[in-house]
Amino acid sequence: MYGGGNTFEATKAEDLEQEDAVKLAEFEARIAQGEKIEPDDWMPRLYRMQLIRMIEQHAHSEIIGALPEGTWITRAPGFRRKLALMAKVQDEVGHAQLLYSAAETLGKSREEMLTDLINGKSKYSNVFNYPTYTWADSCIISWLIDAGAIVNQMANSKGSYGPYCRALERICAEEAFHLKYGHDSVVFMATGSPAQRQMVQEALNRWWSQIMTFFGPSDKLSVHTETLMRWKVKMASNDECRQQYLDMYVPKIREIGLTIPDPHLHKNEQTGQWEYTEPDWEEFRKVINGDGPCNAERLGVRRMAEERGAWVRLALKNPTAKYVRPLA
Amino acid sequence: MKREAIKDLLYKIADDQLILGHRNSEWTGLGPILEEDIAFSSMAQDKIGHSLAFYTLLHDLGEPEPDIIAFSRSASRFRNSQFTELPNGEFDFSLIRHFLYDNAEAIRFEKLSTSSYAPIAKVATKLKGEIKYHVLHANTWLRNLGSSTEEAITRLQNSLNTLMPYALGMFEPSVHEQELIATGIYPGEEKIKAEWLTKIQQVVAQTELTLPDISSLPPMLGGRAGQHTKYLQPLLNEMAEVIKIDPTAEW
Numbered sequence: 001m002y003g004g005g006n007t008f009e010a011t012k013a014e015d016l017e018q019e020d021a022v023k024l025a026e027f028e029a030r031i032a033q034g035e036k037i038e039p040d041d042w043m044p045r046l047y048r049m050q051l052i053r054m055i056e057q058h059a060h061s062e063i064i065g066a067l068p069e070g071t072w073i074t075r076a077p078g079f080r081r082k083l084a085l086m087a088k089v090q091d092e093v094g095h096a097q098l099l100y101s102a103a104e105t106l107g108k109s110r111e112e113m114l115t116d117l118i119n120g121k122s123k124y125s126n127v128f129n130y131p132t133y134t135w136a137d138s139c140i141i142s143w144l145i146d147a148g149a150i151v152n153q154m155a156n157s158k159g160s161y162g163p164y165c166r167a168l169e170r171i172c173a174e175e176a177f178h179l180k181y182g183h184d185s186v187v188f189m190a191t192g193s194p195a196q197r198q199m200v201q202e203a204l205n206r207w208w209s210q211i212m213t214f215f216g217p218s219d220k221l222s223v224h225t226e227t228l229m230r231w232k233v234k235m236a237s238n239d240e241c242r243q244q245y246l247d248m249y250v251p252k253i254r255e256i257g258l259t260i261p262d263p264h265l266h267k268n269e270q271t272g273q274w275e276y277t278e279p280d281w282e283e284f285r286k287v288i289n290g291d292g293p294c295n296a297e298r299l300g301v302r303r304m305a306e307e308r309g310a311w312v313r314l315a316l317k318n319p320t321a322k323y324v325r326p327l328a
Numbered sequence: 329m330k331r332e333a334i335k336d337l338l339y340k341i342a343d344d345q346l347i348l349g350h351r352n353s354e355w356t357g358l359g360p361i362l363e364e365d366i367a368f369s370s371m372a373q374d375k376i377g378h379s380l381a382f383y384t385l386l387h388d389l390g391e392p393e394p395d396i397i398a399f400s401r402s403a404s405r406f407r408n409s410q411f412t413e414l415p416n417g418e419f420d421f422s423l424i425r426h427f428l429y430d431n432a433e434a435i436r437f438e439k440l441s442t443s444s445y446a447p448i449a450k451v452a453t454k455l456k457g458e459i460k461y462h463v464l465h466a467n468t469w470l471r472n473l474g475s476s477t478e479e480a481i482t483r484l485q486n487s488l489n490t491l492m493p494y495a496l497g498m499f500e501p502s503v504h505e506q507e508l509i510a511t512g513i514y515p516g517e518e519k520i521k522a523e524w525l526t527k528i529q530q531v532v533a534q535t536e537l538t539l540p541d542i543s544s545l546p547p548m549l550g551g552r553a554g555q556h557t558k559y560l561q562p563l564l565n566e567m568a569e570v571i572k573i574d575p576t577a578e579w
Contacts, residue, residue, distance in 0.1 A: 066357040073353045074563075077571035077579035078395045079380045083373060089356050090369035097362045110362075135570040135579075185579070193577045301358070309360025311483065312419050315476035316361075 015046045016227075031232055036162035039105040039325070050233050051161055052106045053122070059099035060117045060124035064298050065141075066092045068128055072138040084181045088142065091174045098170060101326040102163040109323070118303045120290060127210040129292035136189055136196075136203035143182030144207065144249065148214040150175050151245050152236075160232035183252075190256040197257075204253070205261045212262075212279040215241040221281060246274040330511060333504030334445055335389055336407070337514055340502065340552055341436070342382035343408035346398055348429060349375030350563060351416055360419050367465060371426070374458050381451050388447065399571045403561040409551040411494035413560040420483035421491070423473070427466040427531070428495040432524045434463045439520065444512035467531050474535025481536050488532075492540045496521075496547030 016024065023042050030037070037043055070089045076082035100110040116122040127145055132138050150172060157168035189200040216238040228234040236244075246265075253260055265276045287295065352372035359365030383394035391397060411429065416422045437459050440452035473480045499517040508514040525542070532539045550556070571579065 063357065063362070070356040072570075073356055074350060074566050075569045078399065079376070081579055083377060083380075086353055086356070086369060086373045086376070090366055090373070093357065093359075093362055093365050093369065097366065100362070188578055192579075193574050195574050196577055196579075199573075305358040305360075308358075308418060309364075311477070311479050312360035312364075312473070315473050315480035 016044060019044045028230065031160045031230075035160075036165060037160050038162045046227070047231055047233065048106050050228060051164065052103055052108050054233065055099055055103040055106075055164055056108070056113050056116070057123050057125075059096045059103060059113065060122060061128065062092045062096035062099065064117075064124045064128045064302065065145075066096075067298055067301055068130075068132040068294075069138050069141055072132065072135055075135065077135065081185060084185075085138070085142075088178050088181055091178065095167075095171045095174070098167040099164075102161075102167045104326050105163045114302075114306060118299060118306060120299065123288060125214070126284060126288045126292070127207075127214055128298060129287050129294045130206075130210055131294055133206070134199055134203060136186075136199040137206065139182060139185040139189065139200065140203045140207045141182070142178055143186045144204075144211055144253075145214065146175055146178045146182055147249055148211065148241075148245055150179060151241050151248070152215065155235040155241065158232070159235050186258075187256055190258055201258055204258050208261050209279045211245075212242070212276065213281070213284045215239075215245070217281055217284065218278070243274055246276075250274070330507065330513075331389060333502075333507045333511075334448075334513060335386060335391065336502050336504050337508060338382050338386050338389075338448070340407040340409075342379045342386065343406050344412050344429075344498070345375045345382070346379035347406070347408045347560070347563065348412040348425075349373075349379060350567065351412065351414075351422070352426075354416055355422065364419075368422070371462050371465070374462065378455050378458075381455065385447050385451060395571070399568045400575070401564070403556045403564055404554040406554065406556065406560060406564070407552050408556075408560075409494070409498045409500065410548050410555075410557050410560075411491070411497050411551070413551075413557060413563060414491075414494065415559055417487070418483065420473075420480070421487045423466070423469055424484060424487040424491050425495075426462070427470050428491060428528065429498070430459060430462040430466050431527050431531075432495075432498055432520065434459045435520050435523050435527070439515045443514060448513070470531055470537075471534050474532070474537045484535075485537050488537060489540055492542065493545045494548045496542060496545060497549050497551055499524075500547070500549045500552040502552060 024044060027037070027042060027044065027047075037047075066089050069085065069092075073082065073085050073089060076085050100113060103113060104110060113122065117124070127141075132141065153168050153172050153175065157165050157172060159165055186200060189196040191197075219237045219239045225234050229237075246267075250260065250265070262277050265274065267274050286292070349372045352368045352375060355365060355368035356372070357365065359368060379398070380394055383391075383397050386397065387393055411425065414421075414425070434456065437452045437456040440448050441456055443449040443452065470484070474484055475481070499521040501517050502508070505516055509516040529539055
């Protein structure tokens with residue numbers, strides 16, 4: 001899974017004033033031709049900073065996202081679901097490993113990134129600041145949040161930074177299995193006993209607004225990201241991703257008899273665009289800034305894991321070894 | 329009579345794997361480094377997958393479906409050693425348990441792969457290749473951490489001292505022991521224990537740890553007869569939490 005709707009900082013003209021104009025023009029020409037930028041290539045400082053920020057957020061989302069789903073591994077109903085969920089969550093942690101390596105090629109170490117996560121300096125996907133009350137919540141995440149992740153990651157895998165694109169290609173291949181698993185587990189409940197149907201409908205009701213905010217604020221509200229789009233850091237606008245997602249998944253959700261809890265959701269046949277009740281962006285901002293139902297718990301668990309593992313990392317340290325940037 | 333002996337053997341093997349797999353899976357998202365998070369998660373999948381293979385053999389002998397056997401028995405009907413049900417503790421505790429357990433498991437599976445009971449031999453032959461990697465993982469980590477910092481060595485030594493009596497409980501003989509040995513189904517716990525001791529002694533000797541003297545250690549027995557610590561029933565309750573909402577439903 002993955003956060004999507006990255007928070008970008010607005011880019012300003014003065015950010016680029018310090019850059020060498022000739023090198024910048026060459027860099028932009030390469031990207032315009034569809035070339036990939038590799039770790040040792042020249043790149044503007046802003047490009048490096050924004051990529052670190054984006055890949056790091058993505059990696060954090062993977063390890064934090066492992067918590068609300070991971071908590072259901074020990075409770076999964078039956079061997080089939082249990083083995084699949086274990087493999088899925090393991091994949092997510094593996095994605096974090098790939099992504100931290102990709103971000104490290106830009107000059108920030110995994111240790112620094114994890115420290116920034118715990119200190120609340122870097123963000124992760126807002127959806128994981130909400131609880132998974134029942135087994136059905138974990139299934140809805142596996143299907144519909146992972147589906148959102150795929151929309152986002154497929155777009156980003158066509159971006160300009162080589163190591164990130166290669167990591168995303170591998171990640172997308174695994175995510176496709178997660179989607180199948182999530183869909184299968186939701187279908188079983190949606191077509192199962194009355195208790196199961198009620199469970200899964202309630203989970204959808206709880207998660208729908210998180211699904212709608214998954215791609216980030218509407219483009220009307222978002223900061224200006226033209227430079228980032230030109231540099232192929234940001235590949236599609238938040239609204240484009242959201243529209244594509246609704247196109248793909250609204251019919252699938254309705255097909256299995258679930259009701260989407262938004263009476264205004266419909267496709268405007270004239271514009272070809274989905275219209276819907278705007279989710280509560282004020283709440284989104286509040287939660288992303290730390291004041292959500294599970295922010296403290298998620299970071300608390302991560303901090304505890306880091307602290308409890310500190311002696312292991314220290315013991316593994318070889319004083320004669322030098323830091324080697326990972327291959328990506 | 330032989331059938332009962334085989335069932336008893338299958339239950340203790342499968343229950344050990346399921347319960348330890350459950351404990352290993354609790355490390356998901358909490359490992360000391362990402363690579364270990366992934367490793368414990370991977371071993372948990374193997375262990376639980378192995379238990380499913382053995383529960384399936386039990387089902388072939390007339391026992392209920394694997395989902396029923398695993399998710400609906402109470403603690404007193406589980407035959408796992410108490411060793412596997414203890415909570416994870418810190419990483420040193422989990423690592424020592426992993427080391428002591430998987431070295432025994434590898435020997436057990438090697439022996440089972442030549443069992444006179446063909447279905448067991450077939451499954452053990454298939455799965456022993458996976459256990460080889462668990463052993464490799466455990467031994468590598470023990471060698472690394474067991475000769476590293478003072479804190480790591482102290483932690484590992486304390487866990488080794490605490491866990492050794494429980495590990496000996498893995499070799500609690502079954503009431504069918506003599507029959508299993510006589511029919512060539514299983515070589516018996518004493519034989520496996522002896523080989524295990526030699527093996528773990530070799531690895532421990534490559535570290536700064538000391539293996540406790542087992543002649544003065546009373547083993548923690550009872551698990552194979554359904555006597556468990558206070559930790560097993562809550563683990564089983566958690567495992568059944570969702571399935572018991574509607575046991576007849578398909579999930």
